[in-house]
Amino acid sequence: MKTVIIDGGHGKKDPGGNGATGKLEKDFNLSMVLKINELLKKNPEIKVILTRSTDVFVELVDRAKIANKAKADVFLSIHANAGEASAKGSETLYTKDMDKPFATIIHKYLMSVTGLTDRKCRYQNLSVCRNTTMPAALIEPGFLTNPAEEELLFNEEFQNRLAVAMAQGICEYLGVQYGVRVTPPGTYPVPILIGDMSPFDGLLIEGKSWVPAKLILNALGARWSYALRSVYVGDTKVDTKNYDGTSYIKGTDLRDLGVVRNVFLDPDAVNTKRVLIYTL
Ligand SMILES: [Zn+2]
Structure with a gap:
């Protein structure tokens, strides 16, 4: 049994990034973690823990504590980017050396869905990655401050595809079949x-x-x-x-x-x- 932590960034009093038309990062993050959970929880080889499953505030250090206490195998944090209106693209961030193989796989799946500018899989000193004892990565699929990307990030079909991709990336890293294998063979x-x-x-x-x-x-x-x-x-x-x-x-x-x-x-x-x- 593998334990997977899905971390929806921000929450409640901390909205995270503010979109071009006012959509909030915390809402995107929550919607995504619930979708990924729905996909992974059917797999008998995987136990999923969400650091938050509603609009609540959780401190960064407590997110890592939840994962460490559960002795999780992998930690994925979901965010969306903010910057100047012209800033665009998808990136995957990691901090520890042990994060890199996981982050690399996640970034491959991320890019396969967003089709946006590739801002690469790269190092950044992040609390949730630094303080977790297992491989961790953080995705920024796009910029909420970019009107076109904000619209994409809040598109239901896009979110569903991204959720499938993240679930598949996690399964590939853990070496488990995505979903439940059904008889007969093949x-x-x-x-x-x-x-x-x-x-x-x-x-x-x-x-x-x-x-x-x-x-x-x-x-x-x-x-x-x-x-x-x-x-x-x-x-x-x-x-x-x-x-x-x-x-x-x-x-x-x-x-x-x-x-x-x-x-x-x-x-x-x-x-x-x-x-x-x-x-x-
Ligand atoms: Zn964020």
Whole structure:
């Protein structure tokens, strides 16, 4: 069992950075840690501890104490940057030598999602990194003081993708499978992303995406039914796999039946990290 600390920067009386249109850093940080927690807590190999799960103030030294007391394996702090209106880009910060391998992985995942200017993974003397006894890193995905980046940081779909990326980065560093491995062999969990909805838990089976039929068809407002262990979309019976009380259907069937516009394996069928579904 690995213990992961997710640290949402600032809180309550300490708002952190103030966005171009007044959005607060503490709210972005809290939203992100809750999303990352939702993704990681399903993994039986990982125990997640949040330094704060509501809008409360926690001293910097107490954040490190929580992690040290829990003998955590890794510590990730979520922040957003502030500066001049023209300042832009994503960076990952670390302090201790032991932080660097973890921070490097996290930065790779961070950049894969933000697509912003790469301000690099680099050293900075930070309280939470300095005072923790395990590898720690702090992300600054973008600048709230930059109007375009503020809008991006508070975009629900962006936050969902960033949460998946951070969860995957943590799993890669810890050497645990992202999500829960499902039988039979060759079947892997994969997040299914549709617009700004919370990610759905899908499966990757032999390079094809399978989506939880009930949740996704209802979310899409599609007409469907279930009979004799098969899902019908409209009146068409589609290939169905039933695992753990959930029925899965192929993402491509949704497309072929005209329920969605397209389905993409991202970045590709061999290294799929997430499935992107585009609605009509
Ligand atoms: Zn901050």
